[in-house]
Amino acid sequence: MTKVIVAGFTGSMGDKAVHLIADTAGFELTAVFAPNLASTNPADYGLAADVQVFQSLAEINTDAEIWIDFTLPSAVYANTKFAIEHDISPVIGTTGLTDSQVAELQKSAAEKKLGGIIAPNFGMSAVLLMKFAKEAAQYFPDVEIIEMHHDHKKDAPSGTALSTAKMINEVREPHQQGNPEETETLANVRGGDYHGIHIHSVRLPGYVAHEQVLFGGVGEALTIRQDSFDRGSFMSGVEVALTKVKKINELVVGLENVL
Template sequence: MTKVIVAGFTGAMGQKAVHLVEETEGYELVAGFAGGLTSLNPADYNLPATVKVFDDLDQIETDADIWIDFTLPSAVYANTKFAIEHGIHPVIGTTGLTDAQVAELQQLASAKQLGGLIAPNFGMSAVLLMKFAQEAAKYFPDVEIIEMHHDNKADAPSGTALSTAKLIDEVRPEHEQGNPDETESLAGVRGGDYHGIHIHAVRLPGYVAHEQVLFGGPGEALTIRQDSFDRQSFMTGVKVAMDHVESLHELVVGLENVL
């Protein structure tokens, strides 16, 4: 039986992860972690009495094999480091880690010979969008990204959009995109800039998680879009990560690494 702790278990994604673990044969939920709790009684969260509840990282004592994280950008680095240092395979769905933090965590995991996964997105459609966008960028180097999320999302741009830009940047021919004399009459109207790739973040109620990548060329254009209408769709990817993370020997970024 593989034992799992869910960090951020009281949130929307955390709750779905809890249900996934509870409903999946071969896995056992042994602990839940979230900051700012008013009670540490598992019954108050409709959890079995055997599940330990923690609200302080330093107080966690668990024999969990896998750490599933759906918390906050401000907490994810410390959480992931804690998991690695305690020999727990991290499955990280929280965005907000910097490149430097990821590199440091990868070094730590390598020293421990511990496998883990950081997934900018667990949606299969999003993973495929990134794969297709990277392929298209070889032929359409002029590109912009629009990502749309619910208005409670804490970080911008989304981890998926930033990962998409990084994958595109790996393959697209080096060139100057757009008008070199361009000016903004409204500051920031052209969005964020990742190595010349503009990223635009939309935050509105009613949205869940959506992204489109727009490519332009002489006389033609290509748009690749994915839509996640329900958070339950992400659980397919979480299940894939759970099934494969213990066989990894390093901390990898991207669900495509275990597909």
């Protein structure tokens, strides 16, 4: 039985992860973690009596083998570092890690030969969107990204949109896109700029997670879109990560790299 700790268990994604573990053969929830809890009694959260409840990293003392993280961008680096330092394989669904932080964490995991997965998105449709967008960018180098999320999302752009731009940038010929004499009469109206790829973030109630990648060519256009209507859709990817993470010996970025 593989033991798991869920960080951010009181959030919507963390709660679904807790239920996923309960429903998945071969895995056992041994601990949960979230800051500023009103109680550390597992019964208050509908958890089994033997599940440890922690509210600070300093308190955590667990025999968990896998750390699932659905917390906040401000906390994810410290959480992932803690997991690696304590030989717990991290499965990270929280966005907000910088490239330098990822590189540092990968180095630490490599030194321990510890497997881990950082997934900008656990939705299979989003993983496929990124894969298809990278392929399309070889033929359509002019591209923009629109990502749409609920109005409580903490970071912008989304980790999925930024990862999509990075994957496209790997195969896209660097070039000036759009009118070189363009003037913004409203600041930032053209969105963020990642190596010439514009990313636009929409935040509205009623949305969950959605992304469009728009490619333009002479006389034609291509749009790739994915929609996540329910957070439960992400759990299929989390389950894949749970089954794969102990079979690798490095910290991998992108669920597509363990499929």
